[in-house]
Amino acid sequence: MNSTSQVNAPEAVRANSNPAKNDAFVRIENVVKKFGESTAVDNVSLNIAKNELFALLGSSGCGKSTLLRMLAGLETATSGRIFVDGEDLATLPPYRRPVNMMFQSYALFPHMSVESNVAFGLKQEGVAKNEIRERVADALNLVQMGRYAKRKPHQLSGGQQQRVALARSLVKRPKLLLLDEPMSALDKKIRQKTQLELVNIIEKVDVTCVMVTHDQEEAMTMANRLAVMSEGRIVQIGSPSEVYEFPNSRFSAEFIGSTNLFEGRVVEDEPDHIFVESDDLETRMYVSHGVTGPLGMPVGISVRPERVRVTRERPGTQHNWARGVVTDVAYMGSYSLYHVRLPGGKVVVSNLSSSHLMTDGAPAWNDDVYVSWSPASGVVLTQ
Numbered sequence: 049m050n051s052t053s054q055v056n057a058p059e060a061v062r063a064n065s066n067p068a069k070n071d072a073f074v075r076i077e078n079v080v081k082k083f084g085e086s087t088a089v090d091n092v093s094l095n096i097a098k099n100e101l102f103a104l105l106g107s108s109g110c111g112k113s114t115l116l117r118m119l120a121g122l123e124t125a126t127s128g129r130i131f132v133d134g135e136d137l138a139t140l141p142p143y144r145r146p147v148n149m150m151f152q153s154y155a156l157f158p159h160m161s162v163e164s165n166v167a168f169g170l171k172q173e174g175v176a177k178n179e180i181r182e183r184v185a186d187a188l189n190l191v192q193m194g195r196y197a198k199r200k201p202h203q204l205s206g207g208q209q210q211r212v213a214l215a216r217s218l219v220k221r222p223k224l225l226l227l228d229e230p231m232s233a234l235d236k237k238i239r240q241k242t243q244l245e246l247v248n249i250i251e252k253v254d255v256t257c258v259m260v261t262h263d264q265e266e267a268m269t270m271a272n273r274l275a276v277m278s279e280g281r282i283v284q285i286g287s288p289s290e291v292y293e294f295p296n297s298r299f300s301a302e303f304i305g306s307t308n309l310f311e312g313r314v315v316e317d318e319p320d321h322i323f324v325e326s327d328d329l330e331t332r333m334y335v336s337h338g339v340t341g342p343l344g345m346p347v348g349i350s351v352r353p354e355r356v357r358v359t360r361e362r363p364g365t366q367h368n369w370a371r372g373v374v375t376d377v378a379y380m381g382s383y384s385l386y387h388v389r390l391p392g393g394k395v396v397v398s399n400l401s402s403s404h405l406m407t408d409g410a411p412a413w414n415d416d417v418y419v420s421w422s423p424a425s426g427v428v429l430t431q
C-alpha cells in the first residue's frame with residue numbers, strides 16, 4: 049500500500065463500493081494467471097453481489113478475457129481461488145458450474161434457425177423435447193425475437209443476432225452470465241440501443257452478470273459497478289459515478305472519460321483543503337479535498353472538462369484560473385469542446401453546454417480567455 053492516501057470520496061460512498069465478503073455471490077481471492085513467464089492476471093481480488101451487472105474494463109491485453117475465462121472455469125488459476133454461490137469453482141465439475149459464457153465473437157451456427165441455435169445447448173444436455181420448446185420460446189420472447197424463430201442468422205441484423213446469442217446463453221438459466229465484449233460486432237448506433245435493451249433483459253431474469261468491455265461508455269451505461277484493469281491488476285473498483293467523480297489514480301482519471309491533469313506540489317495542507325503549485329498555472333490551485341502526505345509531495349490534480357469555465361473576463365478569485373488562447377472550438381451539438389492553450393503550452397479542454405453559450409455569447413477561436421474552475425472540481429491524485 050502506498051504511504052499516501054486520498055480522502056476524496058465520501059466515506060459512505062466508499063463503504064458501499066464492495067459487498068461484504070459474506071454477501072458476495074462471486075468471490076475472487078488473490079487470483080493469478082500466468083502463461084509461461086508472463087502474468088496475464090496479477091493477484092486480483094474482487095467481490096460481486098447477487099444480481100449485479102459488473103463490468104471489467106481495460107485496454108487490449110490487460111487480462112479481462114483471461115479473468116472471465118477463469119470465472120467460466122475454462123482456464124484454471126495459477127494461484128488463488130474463485131467462489132461462485134459459495135462453492136469453489138475448482139472443485140466443481142464443469143456440468144455443475146452455474147455459469148454460462150457468451151464469447152467475444154458469439155458466432156451463431158449459420159445453417160441453423162434461430163430456434164435451433166437457442167435450443168442447441170439444451171438438446172446437448174438431454175432436456176426433454178417439451179421443456180426445450182417451452183424454454184426456447186420463453187428465451188426468445190424475453191429478447192423480443194419470438195417472431196424470428198424460423199429465420200437463419202444471416203437474415204437478421206447485427207443487433208438481432210446479438211439478442212439471439214443472449215437468448216442462447218439465458219435459456220440455460222445460468223446463475224452467473226459472463227459476456228465477453230457482447231457488443232463488439234455492432235456498429236455504434238445499434239450498440240447504444242442494444243446496451244439499454246441488454247440491461248433491461250438482464251434485470252428481468254435472476255442472474256448475476258460479469259461483462260468485459262474495452263469501451264468505457266459502454267461500461268458506464270450498463271454496469272452497476274465496474275473494475276478498471278491495467279496490466280493484469282485492478283486499479284479501481286466502484287460505481288460508474290464514483291470512478292468518474294473520484295478517480296483514485298492518474299490511470300483511472302484518464303481512462304474513464306477525458307480529463308485535464310495538472311502536475312504539481314502540495315504547498316499548504318489543511319484538513320479540508322490543500323493548495324497546490326503547478327508549473328502549468330500562474331495561480332495556485334485550491335482543492336477542497338484533503339490529502340495525507342508531506343508538504344512538497346507531488347500530486348496530480350484532475351479537473352474534468354465539463355468543470356472548466358472559459359470566460360473573457362478575469363475570474364474574481366485568487367485561485368484555479370489561468371490565462372490562455374482559444375486554439376480550437378468544436379461544435380458537438382449539445383455542447384462545444386474548447387481547447388485553450390496556456391502560456392506554458394499546456395492545452396486545457398473544456399466542454400461548454402450549448403445552452404450556456406447561447407446566453408453568454410461564446411468565446412471564439414483565437415480569443416484571449418481565462419479558464420477557471422471551483423475548488424470542489426479538482427480531484428487529488430497521489431498515484
Ligand SMILES: Nc1ncnc2c1ncn2[C@@H]1O[C@H](COP(=O)(O)OP(=O)(O)OP(=O)(O)O)[C@@H](O)[C@H]1O
Nearest residue numbers: 083087088106107108109110111112113114115262
Ligand atoms: N492462451 C494463452 N497463452 C499465452 N498468452 C495468453 C493466452 N491467453 C492470453 N494470453 C496473454 O495474456 C494477456 C491478457 O490477455 P486477455 O485475452 O485476457 O486480454 P484482454 O484484456 O481480454 O484483451 P482484449 O481487449 O484485446 O480482448 C495478453 O498479453 C495475452 O497475450
Ligand SMILES: [Mg+2]
Nearest residue numbers: 112113114152
Ligand atoms: Mg478479450
